[in-house]
Amino acid sequence: MSHEEFIHTLPGDPRARPLVEQLSHEYESRYGELFRQAGESAGQEMARYPDVLFTPAEGGLFVLLLRDGVAVAGGAFKRHPDARTAEVKRVWTDRLLRRQGLARRLLVELEVQALRQGYRRLFLTTGFRQPEAVELYLRQGYTALFAPDADLEALRSLPFEKVLSPALTSTPSPAFAESSLR
Template identity: 55%
Template sequence: MTDSFLYTTPNAEISRPLIEQLTVEYRNRYGNYFGEDSSAEMNRYPPERFADPDGAFVLLLRDGKPIAGGAFMRYDDTTAEFKRMWTDIDHRRQGLAQRVLAELESRAAAKGYSRVYLTTGFRQPEAAKLYLKSGYTALFDVAADPETIQILPFEKVLAPAGIHPGSRNDHLSAPAA
């Protein structure tokens, strides 16, 4: 069993199974709750928004098959907006979303972003839990009923590329005498 990351586009053939699953999931969870078919969210942004130089679309492959993925696009000059986080229905509860999230954070930092902004819907409590567990700050009252908020925003400050939060900078200290 070999896992690897592949940077591609949302409309690449290899991306299709995950994109289709995510579209169905949005439809099942939200239907027309927001006044339009929930699959409209999948077409809200052109694929180019998730491509170089300002964005990225990544798949986590296992033995060449996509099992999880996510993307980001420019939100503003210093902020990447994460979108399309998804784990294949047959591969859940293996920490894959956490791995994709960390990969996206690393890539966003490498592109010079210092902050991440993202939203999830009120019917996706597992996503909200993931973001809180991963150091994201909720930009809403977490004690409130999520349905009254509907769109749940989060943010996180990124460490500069190559710097790992909490790591020691031993290489910067003077050599021992």
């Protein structure tokens, strides 16, 4: 039987590297020509946010779901300009382990931790070429902040929000691996 646990760490944690590399590759394969048209790259997008934004001291958090010590899913949130809102970033599941509910579990962990840090609302955006992410967020109770019949390619960035329920914090959460914050 596999052992799974959430740890709170930083994007630069070596255990996160395979997931971050997969996400970067996915961004390139789905949006590469758009990045190039804008004079950017998937690598620049991945480096857009410094690790410090994902530390509790700065109002953020980076979470990995480990299975037998190997990262199988990850994601983060950072402080949004509104002090009661956190912005979810980089939710990702190992491409070989999709359709197991890992992203949903990770999202719930991010919601619980955001509440514990005093947030009452989550905001996020996903790309127009990520229908599986749109489906996940809608199934998890996020509200689309765009018209469903809009030209998604013209929008490019699809915003969502969720008002958090304090009942989430009564859900037991795995131990906080504080020592992994470097």
